[in-house]
Amino acid sequence: MSAKKRLHFCATKACEKSLQNDCSICRANILSSLFRISKVVVESSSLSDTLAVLLKIMKEDMGVIRGMVNLLNSRTGKIFIHDSIGLSREEETRGVYSIGEGITGKVVETGRKIIVPVIGKEPNFLNRTKSLLSQEDRELSFVCIPILRGKKVLGAISVERVCEDHELLAFDVELLGIVAAMIAQAVELYLLENEDKHFLRMENERLQNALKERFHPSNIIGNSKPMLEVYSLINKIVRTRSTVLILGESGVGKELVASAIHYNSVDADKAFVTFNCAALPESVIESELFGHEKGAYTGAERARKGRFEEADGGTVFLDEIGELSLPVQAKLLRVLQERTIERVGGNQTIKVNIRIITATNRDLQQMVKEGRFREDLYYRLNVFPIVIPPLRERNSDIIALAEFFVSRFSKKFSKSINGISIPVQEMLLSYPWPGNVRELENVIERALIIAEGDVIHGYDLPLSLQKTAVSGSSTQQGLGAKVNSVEYEMIIEALCDHKGNISAAAETLGLTRRTLSLKMQKLGINYKKYR
Template identity: 40%
Template sequence: MRTNIIQKGTRSRMTFIKTNDLNIKGLELETLYEIAKLIGSALDLDKALNKVLYILNKRLKMERATLLLLDESGTTLKIRASYGLTPEQEKRGIYKISEGVCGKVFRTATPFVVKDVNSEPLFLNKTGARKNLKKGTISFIGVPIVLNNEAVGVLTVDRLFGPNISFEEDISFLSVVATLIGQFLLLNNAIKLKHAKLVEENLDLKAELQSKYSFPNIVGNSKALRDIFKIIKRVAPSTATVLILGESGTGKELIARAIHQASDRANGPFIKVNCAALPENLLESELFGHEKGAFTGASSKRMGRFELAHGGTLFLDEIGEMPISIQAKLLRVIQEREFERLGGTKTISVDVRLIAATNRDLHDEVSKGRFREDLYYRLNVVPIPIPPLRSRKSDIPPLIDHFLRESNKRHKRHVTISKEALDILLKYNWPGNVRELENLIEQLVIMSETSRILPQNLPMYINVDEKVACSNHRPPTRNEGHNEETVTQATTLKELERREIISALARNGWIQARAARELGLTQRQIGYKIKKYNIKFPWEYEN
């Protein structure tokens, strides 16, 4: 019962006050109940806090309620929620912890009452929300919000000043509300920490999955490349044999490595054999190994690539070049998972995931009797065709950026490419695919006398009329050879031959033997023509 405001009067007056006190107590309990129900919405802290202040106003006529919280600097109190203030007034409600009533409540962690806001020098009214109110009618109450014995904020309300107001009871009630608000803050912090932990765990999981199933060494984002990524993700966890099909220089080895890295064998070895780089007798020994004395020069026992790849992946590049005599032995290993070394009798069992690649049409090779049909079907379990670069030109700009970064880093340069030069490279058909593009960028970075690649810096076989650039630099047919337009665009047959040799070299990684085989020349003939036309290789240029 509010004994501090009872004046002299009749018994009926005291009965009225007792009844009024009971009504106020009931309102306060109902208010606390409504506020307590909001704890479930603590995730949306601002909404919950504003709702608390709204309830204080509607239930108990507490005006211009504000909730100030300590900001990240630890020196300033800012309004986090309010009721009865305009957005402009709320923005002005910023207090140093060393100033005003709010600062004093925060520093002392003790409630403070201003019975008349117009007569209290500590009351700053920074928000300007009380300028037009009558003097002597407003009281101001502030209570601290405490967590773990430390003030974290201040709850304030305005009260109409009058003889029937008990500041002690208001302070007691608002202190309970402040305690509830403190629990809101505590719960919200716990939810935020839990959420942050879940986000961190999610990011870690994504990073783990990305490291396992992403392909950082494969540059490009064309639809064709994205479709290949989908196939890789599906086939990688299996043990199925994969056949990668595509022109020279399209990046078949990168695809093979991506499959290996995304598989359960990622921690095992990845062994590569180029079937076109070795003669028949050496290729057999390379694949299956040999015993000491198996042939002239076999002075010691040697493990083959199948043994070295045990528990991992064996990549047979250019398998279309494999001699048909070795194809039969390879078929047995694929079927039985076992073999014998050259000159040996002991059967060796291996657990190897096989990936093969070729730039040939193996089906056509089968029909011509140059490739075993049964081996073809054993290899062609999951075919992955890689489109040439000319059919996925949206990959050219990111590839150029990637190769520029790598070449600049390697040669300590800072070379960029102009839009005009890039446009020309986009029109070129890239018969040597990604390998040709990589070699060209390397050459341009090395040879560039300025920090920017311009159209005039591009090689003649690229920086030509668009019609020639789009012709894929093939030699003219018998009928085309006499076409006036062709003669005009490529002034001489010698220039056409020079361009064709450069394109063949680029397509084959500047390996003369391969380029000669593609052009139907001997190594001696292509060497003579390289010298005749003064064709330089990328590594022959000096920085």
């Protein structure tokens, strides 16, 4: 954002300084913003409408990365986030403080502003929302201002932002102080009418999110909303021994979900037996599942237990259940109905005490219509279905998964690779992942083998991923595609280092601004993404 769009109540000298610093704007440019706020405060009977305008101005005119309006529930002594910008709903519900707790709690307790030049150096900054994840976040500045009605503290307004000249944070304090005074009456009226109802709702959401976080299977990576729903279902089913049907595309991790169900259940110390129904020919599957007696067929020199007997007391996981033939389906139906089996070549009925979990990437309902899957078996299996979302629908998990695989393969190959570059992250996020998590794992393994530095670069990835992000290379192969990939990565890194400043990035790369602009246009790079 340009310097003229930053906040600064200016004397002449201060105004000159502001034009060289990305932390302030001239007073004349902020008057219209203050007028907009005052107008909505006067005309609106809704605190939410007022804060919506306030937060929009904080983002557009002040360059705020995250902004929060915290209100105090005087009866409980809890401070909660009423509205915010830059935070998810779950992050908002986590941001609850007691009076005196953390920076926000101290501001509400004392009624005095607090300025934190660098968040990462302030031990009292608790990051209760868990929104600060990267090292770049820890370099942000933080300003927190009390909302006062007379001597009564009603809450606080706080912002997180980039500000290289920390002395100029004082101008943020001036503006936020004016805004806090303007909205104080609206806040007081809102709290009188709604504080108990609002707090109870926020507390309920916080507790629900805490339960979701507590039950997070250790063998599964991901905190996206679709995966949280899967964890919730797992949490419910582990308390029973009901049959489970896991549905999802190939490579989404159905076996991981099956093992999470077993190892978080009361039978976790019992056997967990897996069997892939598509891995063996039909003539062998029956013997593998049900076992056989001595002499049942040529080569059966001794009796042998099948997978169902081996899992007695525990869990059987049957992957690719849609590949079973109709005769084997009929025998499986008997196991589900009666929990009994007969070995191949035998006539003795054997009782088995097992939970059966099945999985498939097929449309079983369609197979039933086509006569390729028994309808009665389908309804027996579909007691508790769990649908695993494909990777393209859980975009926020991709980087976490990639970093997990980097860590794993770095140890496996004894290489000191500790991260992935920003251009690589963009390539991973823009790729559709038809092979899901399994494909991502293979891509990272290959990249770890090829990589020579301590970070994975774009040119370490397969060409298909490079083409997805580098639009200009879609028709090129070989050297041309490689050159485009290297250029793309270097330009992205330069823009990130200079917060989207094309002139500074061009200087770093040894190019003219015009040359860099042409290359960015060719590669489909938008500098605004890196501000």
